[in-house]
Amino acid sequence: MKFTMTVSPDFSPDYIAGWYIFNTWLQNQTKQAIHLELYNSFDKQREDIKADKIDLIYANPYDASMLIRDKGFVAIASPYRKTDEAVICVNSESEYTCVEDLKSGCTIATADDPEVSTIGMIMLEPADLSKENVTIEELKNYVMVAKSLIGNKADAGFFLKEAFDDMSKFIKSQIKPIVTSQISVIRHTFLIGPDFVNNSGICEEDFRQLINSMHESEKGASTLKSLGFERWENQDHEEAEFMIDLMDTLVS
Amino acid sequence: MSTIELKHHDQSTSSREVSDEEVPYPEGKLIVSRTDTRGKITHCNQSFVDMSGFEENELIGQPHYILRHPDMPAAAFKDLWDTIKAGNKWKGYVKNLRKDGKFYWVYAVVVPNVRNGKVVGYASVRRKPSRTKINECIALYKTMLAEEQS
CATH class of the missing domain: 3.40.190.10 (Periplasmic binding protein-like II)
Structure with a gap:
């Protein structure tokens, strides 16, 4: 089975190569075929999310809300000490x-x-x-x-x-x-979808461990550097739910 | 600075110092707190601590009305509780009382934290309000308070 990963279109163009490097690292670690699909437009990406074409995503807090609550995605990690301001x-x-x-x-x-x-x-x-x-x-x-x-x-x-x-x-x-702004609690989050959880053969906890310990290996650390991240920080379900509640207070 | 006796909806009372000095809302910040279903504070961020004038350990476990200013009409909080208990989002302008008796205005939004279909608590986020809205609320709350006390 082939999975599709995407990244919120607000990522810096400086890190395009970094996301391809991360995808290669992820495929090597999980032994799964993962296609990286990058979008210029939030609307087009949302269309594909709604059509269940996305399995892994580095999502902005806006979309994380819809992905977790409506699409059954699971929060895995956020970049360490990186918040959206x-x-x-x-x-x-x-x-x-x-x-x-x-x-x-x-x-x-x-x-x-x-x-x-x-x-x-x-x-x-x-x-x-x-x-x-x-x-x-x-x-x-x-x-x-x-x-x-x-x-x-x-x-x-x-x-x-x-x-x-x-x-x-x-x-x-x-x-x-x-x-x-100094909001400090709104962050981009890496999420995995139900198809990946059910069909990749990797349980959620093992995948979480893989991502959150990525900085411990030389290859993982250099891959993180190419994304502009120091390391990932675990995001559990409740932390993600609370962030969604906070996002809800910010939208009218 | 004067001392006033505050009566709360759970019939408890507290004695607090009150001054007419306003503390400006910090630019760009959000004040975040979380309560259990009874309104007791379970989490607050650093901006909450800084603006309240309390230490974090003085806030956790306390009822949210620890910040209630005597100029706030009870009807405003009744509306808040009626709204969030019905599962809806509440928004409004609130004058808060600091530990040192000074006050600060916020625009507050409160949402229920729903987990597996059940309300497990409430999240409140405050942001910088407009001075025009504050002035409208000063007049409105004064009228409401007078009605409550008559």
């Missing part, structure tokens, strides 16, 4: 110094990332801003969000903190953060 930036020469300086009717640039958009909109609430009174400019990636700020097309832009931190010095010198 968002940053709101403005043009570095702008007079905006805090969220409350932004006014109704302003333009917000975002990338196609529902999680960052949710956290970003929450951080705009203290300024009485919502989707009803701002113009959203949805762009393909965070570099385009930065360019929109630099070109004064948008008043503010939402960034995944990791993407903001990875921007070049040149770009960062032209934009400034006005608020950064």
